Amino acid sequence: MSIKIENVRKSFGNFHALDGVNLEIPSGELVALLGPSGSGKTTLLRILAGLEAADSGRILVEGRDTTEDHVRERQVGFVFQHYALFRHLTIFENVAYGLRVKPRATRPDKDYIHSRVTELLKLVQLDWLGDRYPAQLSGGQRQRIALARALAVEPRLLLLDEPFGALDAKVRLELRHWLRRLHDDLGITSVFVTHDQEEAMEVSDRVVILNAGQIEQVGTPEEVYDAPATPFVHEFLGLTNLFTGHLRQEVLAAGRNVKVTEETALDDKQGAHAYVRPYDFEVSLQADGEDYIPAELRFAQTIGNIVRLQFIIPGREEPVRVELEKTKFRALRVGIGAKLFLKPRHVQIFVKDRKDAAWAGTGS
């Protein structure tokens, strides 16, 4: 089921939750709406479901305008962050709910309901829990039941609102992969909301990054990570170091390692944001050229196979965050206070463009 969102706006009082959103979701894709809290991602999902009405704009489903349709006519499956299971009903009855409330004319008979619910409980691998009540289940189990319940009415579109947000890390990881497999098996269109960039990158076909009610970028996980459209996207997708300054032509010319995302209108002293990810630094004992920055090691912490380092650079208040493999760090044979040299391997540069005020003020 393909979806087209046209210029959707929504305000709550003075707060613009969605500020003119346009998006197309092709049939069969698993799409992640990613953004910080307050970015409008949940509002967009709820408008898709019909739980919230847009102030203006249209939602087209396979070319048909569904903006005015009532929730129960939309044939969407909705999974809530806190499961929203009916606690007075057994697991079986929870899953059967959507079938039991169908209009009399289309309501399936008892045998069908029984076999359909059993089939769904098998699908979520919890068919042995049918007689229990939601309070007796763990969080991960409840969320799987919530999914089975949503799937019972054979929705054309599955919407998930931070489905793994309330679960612990290990269960979250398991359910992620499981959701991906389920989506592929069922062949439906799914949209899920998350603020966890790792989750979005790992599970989805395409990531939609939202900020302050607007879409910053749409693309495959690889695209948005390797070629972020805005500084916001780069900053949101992982730890990074920001260097502000002016871009000179010769840096650009010499920039074997420098990637320029905005090549227009580069005059001599263009204000620019340069980002370097912590793992994109080379750390050495001597400077082998002019690209090396002198730095003093201030802090080191080993986490598994990685050592997280913080360096102080003269003339800069913020420490520079660097990640090294443990073996590489050991090979340096240095400790806190050592004077070392950093060389960025890969720099992502954003030039401040007066036309695009959206990210002109980003950075610190």
Added chain:
Amino acid sequence: MPFSFKKRSVLPGFGLTFGYTLFYLSLIVLIPIGALFLKSSTLTGSEFWATVTAPRVLASYRITFGAAFIAAFFNLFAGLLIAWVLARYEFKGKSILDALVDLPFALPTAVAGIALTTVFSVNGWLGKPLNALGIHVSYTPIGIIVAMIFISLPFMVRTVQPVLEDLEKELEEASATLGATRLQTFRRVILPVLTPSLFTGFALGFARALGEYGSIVFIAGNMPMKTEITPLLIITKLEQYQYAEATAIAAVTLIISFVLLLFINWVQWHNRRKYSL
């Protein structure tokens, strides 16, 4: 392991607070009620039986328990509706309406009785049109029910309202996305969540109506066998210095009420155990 009455807990002060609870309940509840039973035991078995099964007494039980049940049942719907409006909608003057609900709590019951009698009397604002329709409220069992509805309404509203306010919006949304109509959502999702509080509200309202005296005696007319409530009968016995008879009737009322409340508590406990282990 030695037998211990108290389970291990990090909360301090069990001994002190439990002791105080026992002492206080004894002083305020158990001792007076014990005295009541003691006094009624001055009657012989047959005297006791004759007193509590006298036709006039039986009639008063019927009218008191019957009217209290009907009043509580009526408030089940009226109270739910008022609680629903107060909990779910925002409107001007909501706080005034909210305060109005508590008025029967605060009003001296005699004042309520006089006010109701005035309004429902043959020439009263409501009594006159109702009389024209052939419905007589004052000096009939209907008057007793009206007074009981009035004084027990807040119990229903105040027990259901917080539960409605806490009701997760997601449950209704989930129900809607699964294709349920509003009526189906109410019947299958909201009502089951409310049921325990409806039971409690019913029990409290029923108990309150059973014990009501002040407002009813004004509107009921107090005709023996017809509109005479048990509390009034007890007062009448007391005024005739028949203390033992009065306490016997009181004891029976007490036991019936206690059994009813116990039953409702048992239903509650049963429900709780079923849904959330």
